[in-house]
Each structure stands twice: as structure tokens, then as C-alpha cells.
Amino acid sequence: MRFVTYASSAGDRAGVLVAEEVYALPPGVRLVDLLGDLPAAGEAALRDPAEVVPLESVRLRAPIPDPPTVRDFMTFEQHVEGVAKLMGAAVPEQWYAAPSFYFTNPYAVIGPHDDVPVPPGCGVFDFELEVAAVIGRGGRDLGVEEAEAHIAGYTLMNDWSARDIQLAEMEVRLGPVKGKDTATTLGPVLVTPDELAPYRAGNAFDLSMTAAVNGLTVGGDRWSNMAFSYPQIIAYASRGTEVRAGDVLGSGTCGGGCLAELWGRLGFEAHAPLAPGDTVTISVDLLGVQRSRVVEGPEPVEDDLRALRSP
Known part of the structure; x- marks a missing residue:
């Protein structure tokens, strides 16, 4: 089934999307509250919808607008290699040892067609084409064999990135923070695993991933090229802690799924950074399309944030 908010x-x-119509659940019912048994909720909505509305008449939100947490992994080797070239480096051996991730900002989640503001102080803005798994049942210290049963569904994800801010702050060795927390786009749909089962291949599904800027394709990949599986990343995320219903776990950028990879392989002349007025379109077969317009963001507040040094 395919669910929307x-x-x-x-x-x-919340509702079930069938063709171009949304079969709504009762008012006040959120998808995050139904993730443990989405098929039953969907069947109820199809039998007795609270309303049926044309898809074209509604503004879609992120399927899970307020996720408890958002973790973003790095599972596509082509992407890691390309971005490493940007910094004159190679894929680190540790990348092969375990599925690395960072926590990003759950308050920054926006819908699949919402405008995206340039982060304050950013001069090198970028997108990232990913697919996220949404947790349906919580757990702790999960094994790989059991982890897949905890997935409620999958959704398209764009992890917007202020590359200049990101590279500067990562010199402190704590990972990306302000370079990543202005916007994360999710949606348009949350697709249950059974819908994707016929396309299973490799560590994910044999479906096309495509990214375009202003109508021109700039890169793409096959979703099946993930080097780590979703059960592996869930097991690692839950080690010594919990994953909970509604948690979002991003795959990381696919090969060719961002401008930084182009810059690493071909130089900055390969494509200009994103600027207000640009439109970014990302799509994955069966998961739909995000179309986002980049707009002006706020100027940074000019406070003095430097460390106070002893004389």
C-alpha cells in the first residue's frame, strides 16, 4: 500500500493513495500511530474512508511530518568515493567495517513539494538523493535477521546540504551539524515493503533513482547498489540503544545523487551550486517524485560566536 499525509x-x-485518489483515515489519526500495522489501517480506510479526495487537490506533507529521530547513513560506495575525491582522499577502511551514520534534525522535515530555503551563511548549497526506511516497531539490540520485520515502509528523502559550512565544521571531527539541519525533504508517499518485494535485488531493490536540476538530469543510480542492507543499518542503529516507531533511517546519497560528487570527480566547473530560483527534482521508481524550489533563506545573525581565549 501507499500512504500519504x-x-x-x-x-x-492521513490516507491511502490509490491511483490518483486519497482514501482518508479519520481526522486526528496520524500515520506514526499506525506504523505497527499499516495494512490493517489501510484496508479499513479503503472499506470505509472518512473522505475520498483527488490527489491533485491536496498539498502533501511529509508522510511522517514529526519523526522522533532522523539518522542518515552512507551506504553507496560510488558516492563516498566521489565525495572523498573532493577532499583529496579515498574511501576510508572504516567505511567498510560498519554502516556509519549521523543524527540530523527532525524539526527540519518538510514536504515533497515545499520550498527549500538556503541555510544562513551558505554559499555552496547541494541536494542529496536518498531512500529512507521508516521504523514500524521499536526494538533494542536487534539482530540483522530480525531487523527487516521492523520496517513499516520506505520513502524518498532529500538531505539538503550546506557544503561550505559542512566542510568547515567537520574539521572539528564531530561530523556535520549546521551544514545539514535546515531542511530534509520526505515523501511524497510511504510505501509498504510488500509493494517493493517483486523488485528485491542486492541489498535493496532494482529500481531507478534519478536527480535533476532545472529539468536537466545530473545523476542517478540503482537502489540495489547499496553496499549495506536496511537490516544491517537498523541492527547497527539499535546496538546498545533503541529504535522507535516513526524513526527515519536514510540510505545516504546514491551514486551520482548530489553535486558534491560531480565536483569531486570533475571539478567545480561541472555544475554551479544551487541558488534561489533553481528547481531540484528527485525520483525513485514506485516511490514517486519530489519537486523542490530553492528560495532565499535568512541571513545569519551576526553574533560573535568565537571561543573566549585566556590571555
Whole structure:
């Protein structure tokens, strides 16, 4: 099944998408509350919908607008290699040892067609084409063999990146922080695993991933090229702690899924950074399309944030 969350005069509504119509769940029911048994909730909505509305008449929100946490991994070797070239480096051996990730900002989640502001102080803005798994049942210290049963569904993800800010702050060796927390786009749909099962291949699914800027394709990959599987990343995320229903776990950028990889392989003349007025379109077969317009963001507040040094 394919689930959506959409805006209405009564607040966010959840529903099942069939063709070009949304079969709504009752008002006040959120997808995050149903993730443990989405098929049953979907069947109820199809039997007795609270309303049926044309998809074209609603504004889609992120399927899970307020996830408890968002973890972003790095599972596509081509992407890691290309971005490493940007910094004059190679893929580190540790990358092969375990599925690395960082926590990004759950408050920054936006919908699949929302405008995206340039982060304050950013001069090198970029997108990242990914697919996220959404946790349906919580767990702790999960093994790889059991982890897949904890996935409620998959959704398209764009991890917007202020590359200049990111590279500067990563010199401190704590990973990306302000370079990543202005916007993360999710949606348009949350697709249950059974819908994708016929396409299973490699560590994911044999489906096409494509990214375009202003209508021109700049890169793409096959989803099946992930070097780590979702069960592996869930097992690692849950080691010594919990994953909970609604947690979002991004695959990391696919090969060719961002401008930074182009810059690493071909130089900065390969493509200009994103700027206000640009439109970024990313798509994955069966997961739909995100179309996001880049807009002006706020200027940074000019406070003095430097360390206070002893004389």
C-alpha cells in the first residue's frame, strides 16, 4: 500500500493513495500511530474512508511530518568515493567495517513539494538523493535477521546540504551539524515493503533513482547498489540503544545523487551550486517524485560566536 499525509483545514490528515485518489483515515489519526500495522489501517480506510479526495487537490506533507529521530547513513560506495575525491582522499577502511551514520534534525522535515530555503551563511548549497526506511516497531539490540520485520515502509528523502559550512565544521571531527539541519525533504508517499518485494535485488531493490536540476538530469543510480542492507543499518542503529516507531533511517546519497560528487570527480566547473530560483527534482521508481524550489533563506545573525581565549 501507499500512504500519504496531506494538509487540510482541520490539520494534517492521513490516507491511502490509490491511483490518483486519497482514501482518508479519520481526522486526528496520524500515520506514526499506525506504523505497527499499516495494512490493517489501510484496508479499513479503503472499506470505509472518512473522505475520498483527488490527489491533485491536496498539498502533501511529509508522510511522517514529526519523526522522533532522523539518522542518515552512507551506504553507496560510488558516492563516498566521489565525495572523498573532493577532499583529496579515498574511501576510508572504516567505511567498510560498519554502516556509519549521523543524527540530523527532525524539526527540519518538510514536504515533497515545499520550498527549500538556503541555510544562513551558505554559499555552496547541494541536494542529496536518498531512500529512507521508516521504523514500524521499536526494538533494542536487534539482530540483522530480525531487523527487516521492523520496517513499516520506505520513502524518498532529500538531505539538503550546506557544503561550505559542512566542510568547515567537520574539521572539528564531530561530523556535520549546521551544514545539514535546515531542511530534509520526505515523501511524497510511504510505501509498504510488500509493494517493493517483486523488485528485491542486492541489498535493496532494482529500481531507478534519478536527480535533476532545472529539468536537466545530473545523476542517478540503482537502489540495489547499496553496499549495506536496511537490516544491517537498523541492527547497527539499535546496538546498545533503541529504535522507535516513526524513526527515519536514510540510505545516504546514491551514486551520482548530489553535486558534491560531480565536483569531486570533475571539478567545480561541472555544475554551479544551487541558488534561489533553481528547481531540484528527485525520483525513485514506485516511490514517486519530489519537486523542490530553492528560495532565499535568512541571513545569519551576526553574533560573535568565537571561543573566549585566556590571555
